[in-house]
Amino acid sequence: MERGLELHHIGVRFGGLTALDDVSLQVPPNQVVGVIGPNGAGKTTLFNVICGFVAPQTGALTLDGRPLRPRPHQLTRLGIARTLQGTGLFAGLTVLENVMTGAAHTAHAGFVSALLGLPASDRDERRLRRQALDILDDLGIADHAEAAPTTLPFAVRQRVALARALAARPRLLLLDEPAGGLGGDDIAGLAELVRQLPRRDTDPCAVLLVEHHMDLVMAVCDDIVVLDFGRVIATGAPDTIRDDPAVTDAYLGAAVDSDVA
Numbered sequence: 001m002e003r004g005l006e007l008h009h010i011g012v013r014f015g016g017l018t019a020l021d022d023v024s025l026q027v028p029p030n031q032v033v034g035v036i037g038p039n040g041a042g043k044t045t046l047f048n049v050i051c052g053f054v055a056p057q058t059g060a061l062t063l064d065g066r067p068l069r070p071r072p073h074q075l076t077r078l079g080i081a082r083t084l085q086g087t088g089l090f091a092g093l094t095v096l097e098n099v100m101t102g103a104a105h106t107a108h109a110g111f112v113s114a115l116l117g118l119p120a121s122d123r124d125e126r127r128l129r130r131q132a133l134d135i136l137d138d139l140g141i142a143d144h145a146e147a148a149p150t151t152l153p154f155a156v157r158q159r160v161a162l163a164r165a166l167a168a169r170p171r172l173l174l175l176d177e178p179a180g181g182l183g184g185d186d187i188a189g190l191a192e193l194v195r196q197l198p199r200r201d202t203d204p205c206a207v208l209l210v211e212h213h214m215d216l217v218m219a220v221c222d223d224i225v226v227l228d229f230g231r232v233i234a235t236g237a238p239d240t241i242r243d244d245p246a247v248t249d250a251y252l253g254a255a256v257d258s259d260v261a
């Protein structure tokens with residue numbers, strides 16, 4: 001049976017500061033797993049370890065039981081896609097072209113060459129275009145296909161970034177703070193969308209959601225891992241986590257600290 005992504009006893013130190021301490025977790029195929037925790041808990045560091053931006057000093061990662069040493073530029077080949085905080089869209093390309101870049105690695109010659117003004121393969125480009133339009137349609141933003149990203153509201157740009165990540169047809173999608181900058185209605189829409197990702201008929205994928213927005217995590221995750229000061233203080237289904245005193249303490253403690261500060 002496929003095991004998906006697993007982190008085994010991961011430790012990261014920055015000088016004298018322990019950012020992650022003995023962190024283990026699993027993202028099984030076709031599940032949504034959330035990582036939450038107060039500011040400074042280690043969420044971004046964990047995300048960066050999985051993307052290959054930060055190399056852990058201790059522990060190991062595996063993908064379907066095989067050793068994984070992630071490198072940012074090799075993630076797509078492993079079936080992993082990510083969105084980052086902010087949208088990172090190319091301002092000079094339309095929405096559709098942005099989404100097509102997410103799948104450019106599957107083209108033999110066309111799209112990237114076309115952007116560079118080189119001879120393109122029409123068949124590749126047509127296929128990428130159709131696939132990108134389908135994804136935009138799935139995400140309810142096909143009307144904006146020809147728009148420049150800078151002209152669109154932030155919530156739509158967030159969806160375009162998600163569409164670009166999905167264009168790589170990942171089996172694992174990593175989302176870093178996708179609710180950042182969104183209002184209540186947009187977060188509800190995002191929750192609905194993320195919940196569907198493992199259940200899609202075409203290209204279903206597992207999701208690892210790193211987010212400090214508790215409502216979103218509670219609404220979409222099958223399993224939640226709570227970090228505090230770099231350690232896992234709780235793991236379980238949303239209902240278990242909601243009632244866990246250690247989690248409440250960590251969040252309340254953080255709130256009190258920031259009030260005092």
Ligand SMILES: Nc1ncnc2c1ncn2[C@@H]1O[C@H](COP(=O)(O)OP(=O)(O)OP(=O)(O)O)[C@@H](O)[C@H]1O
Binds near residue numbers: 014018043044212
């Ligand atoms: N490159 C770095 N060098 C030194 N310290 C770092 C570095 N990156 C993170 N840290 C520290 O590691 C700890 C964990 O930070 P991290 O950003 O992973 O937490 P977080 O849970 O993502 O916080 P937030 O919700 O505020 O983004 C913090 O104390 C942070 O200051």
